Amino acid sequence: xKSESIEKIRKRxxxxxxxxxxxxxxxxxxxxxxxxxLAHSPWRSGLDRAVAKNIGLELLTTYTAxxxxxxxxxxx
Amino acid sequence: MSFDPTLAGFPLDLSLGIIxxxxxxxxxxVCRLIRLGLDTGASSTVISSRLILELGYDLKNSRSHAxxxxxxxxxxxxxxxxxxxxxxxxxxxxxxxxxxxxPSELMIEGLLGLDFLRRYDVLLRxxxxxxxxx
Numbered sequence: 001x002k003s004e005s006i007e008k009i010r011k012r013x014x015x016x017x018x019x020x021x022x023x024x025x026x027x028x029x030x031x032x033x034x035x036x037x038l039a040h041s042p043w044r045s046g047l048d049r050a051v052a053k054n055i056g057l058e059l060l061t062t063y064t065a066x067x068x069x070x071x072x073x074x075x076x
Numbered sequence: 077m078s079f080d081p082t083l084a085g086f087p088l089d090l091s092l093g094i095i096x097x098x099x100x101x102x103x104x105x106v107c108r109l110i111r112l113g114l115d116t117g118a119s120s121t122v123i124s125s126r127l128i129l130e131l132g133y134d135l136k137n138s139r140s141h142a143x144x145x146x147x148x149x150x151x152x153x154x155x156x157x158x159x160x161x162x163x164x165x166x167x168x169x170x171x172x173x174x175x176x177x178x179p180s181e182l183m184i185e186g187l188l189g190l191d192f193l194r195r196y197d198v199l200l201r202x203x204x205x206x207x208x209x210x
Contacts, residue, residue: 032109066091068093072093
């Protein structure tokens with residue numbers, strides 16, 4: 001599988017949890033740059049099997065969204 | 077807004093409705109990259125129990141706990157000392173975090189709290205969507 005920019009992968013999948021094998025990290029900024037998509041799911045638990053199968057790789061888990069849905073707010 | 081890598085600092089990502097930053101956590105089994113919510117209202121950095129287990133830590137035998145007071149009440153959260161914690165370009169060995177599952181609607185795997193942030197001068201530039209460590 002071809003390595004591509006994390007941003008490019010994130011743009012392709014909306015409202016999904018992504019599991020990405022990271023190939024390149026900007027160490028000075030702790031910023032993943034490139035990687036290969038291993039799995040995607042609307043739920044974080046949907047990545048569990050792929051996480052367990054790829055234990056030797058550096059993995060990134062991230063959710064993709066453009067903006068907060070209308071009518072929704074978070075107070076931490 | 078896409079991140080311009082030629083500019084100084086870090087991307088200030090508001091796409092989930094809160095500020096998120098990337099972090100790398102090291103465990104006995106693996107290291108993982110995740111996104112954390114940057115929360116100046118949290119005294120402690122919090123990581124989801126699911127992720128702590130995936131990293132290879134043993135939550136059942138955690139000897140220390142913190143009384144976490146959240147918006148919905150109080151709980152005793154296990155404390156785990158990560159082998160290493162990387163965030164915003166800073167690398168901290170033996171960084172202690174509280175283990176607690178945040179509401180799944182937040183779509184993040186933890187919070188970056190004041191125990192990390194107060195070590196630095198952090199400038200949040202909302203209009204230009206950048207975070208700077210001074």
